[in-house]
Amino acid sequence: MVGLQRQNGAAVDWQRLGYVAGASAVVVILVTELIVLYIVRGKAQRQKDLPPGPQPWPMVGNLPALAGAMLHQNLQQLAAKFGPVMYLRLGSVPCVVVSTAEVARALVGASDEHLSSRPKLLSFSILSENRTMGTAPSPGKLWHSLRKFSSSELLSVNRVASYEGTRREELSNMMQVLLETSTRGEAINLKFWLFQTAANLTTRMLVNKRIYYGNKANSYQEEVEKEFEQVLKDRVHYQSAPVISDYVPWLRFFSEKMQGWRSKLEAHRDREMSLFGKILELDKRRKRAAKGEADASYIPDFVDVMMEAPVDNGKVLDDKFIIKQLIEFFTAGVETSSRALELAMAELVANPEIMKRAQEEVDTIAGKDRLVQESDIPNLPFLTAVMKETFRMHPSLPLGFPRESTAPIEALGYKIPARTGIIFNAYAIHRDPAVYENPDEFNPNRFLQQHRNVNHLAAFDSYELIPFGVGRRMCPGFNLGNIIVLLMLANLMHSYDWCVPDGGSVDPIDAEMRGLVLCPRNPLILVPKHREGVPAF
């Protein structure tokens, strides 16, 4: 064997050692050269009409400043130094970070159509073909028709209202599961119950199926339950995978092959396609539709309608794409709403006087002999303010969903080039001291007084509260998401008192980004105590 000798009984691979020494020398020379470049040429390279920002390092740009789970806070701190419109370089990709409502309003007002594209990330192309509603680069024909179709068939105010009975049934079902825990006097990891309930509310609407059956699940259902949870958790991770070649394209071979991102993403795609293939049962639906009148008792659901809709340039969508679009809806709806609820509950437990006031309001409106219904929500201004305050302090997607400009934009005295990443830092926007007094304090009252007109459901209006994003790419599921969180929160308040086991306390401020989603760092473990006289389901 070439270059292999024995020394004191140990094998020495001289050829390998030679490679290592050579590679180390190259790295040292490269790093030295880069530091020199950084010092000598750094500021000189900067275009004058770009927004201000920290000096980028060669090759990696400002990526090192953004590493870690507190990315939203790192960007907020950088913005405090460089201003509300800040220019960064992520590898070789230029990026503008927006950190105040005023700047967001000016940019969207000046150029919404040029800010409404998504970048072509490796994860988007493998998991979603860069074609689903959330990942389509520019709002083209398919995007428009998918958005129109899902709004009219699923997400419009009227459609969402038409599923009220389904949500009531599903919520009551999951409240029974909660009662079993509370009767045993046990503490509960609230995250799981919230995730499972949000999942059932969503899947019942989309595919007329529940995923979680509590103690009644058979072994097949248990398997689906576990897989559903894991697949959605992994989807959040993989969708925002830190693939270095998305930012430094010439490192494609290294990140896709050597780090294995391509094969990891493909493996995840195959896993989620297999699970959702089983859940959606498109072939079975097709056979049922072919039988026509014979199965008159069957009521078509959203997926049946989607399979027949000519949304792809006059043609129906292919099966694989339908599954991918549905996976996007499930992830977008379930992860965001359950995490927002977890943080709302954490804030309420940490602020017992606010919890008490919310309970009093709910008692006054719903009485003590029925569950809270959706028709009660307009009469629950304090609870609505609690939810707005949670969205303000803990937006589920603190940095929104990736955006990219499609044309040069001139605004606020700067020139932002085409193909620049745009980050709306909702976390920083929501904690701007120039807008919100004591922004780090949980104070729902602000949305009943000074900020009572702020409407977080408006795409082109209330930029000071943007949990659902802004402009034409704003979340299309905002009605549904808003109803789900308010309905669940109202009933959790109404039917239970909540406390931390063993007299402990909750620190809701302790939240970090996992993928793009904001999550409490520690699981929220609470003891539910059923409130006397109030129905539990």
Ligand code: HEM
């Ligand atoms: C509390 C619940 C929810 C929150 C906080 C939330 C938040 C968001 C945010 C911040 C965006 C990015 C918008 C932008 O780029 O400006 C988004 C996009 C999206 N959301 Fe939601 N969402 C929620 C519920 C839902 C639901 C229930 C669905 C559907 C079932 C949904 C489907 C989508 C889709 C498809 C997109 C991509 C839209 C596009 O690119 O055109 N979301 N959501």
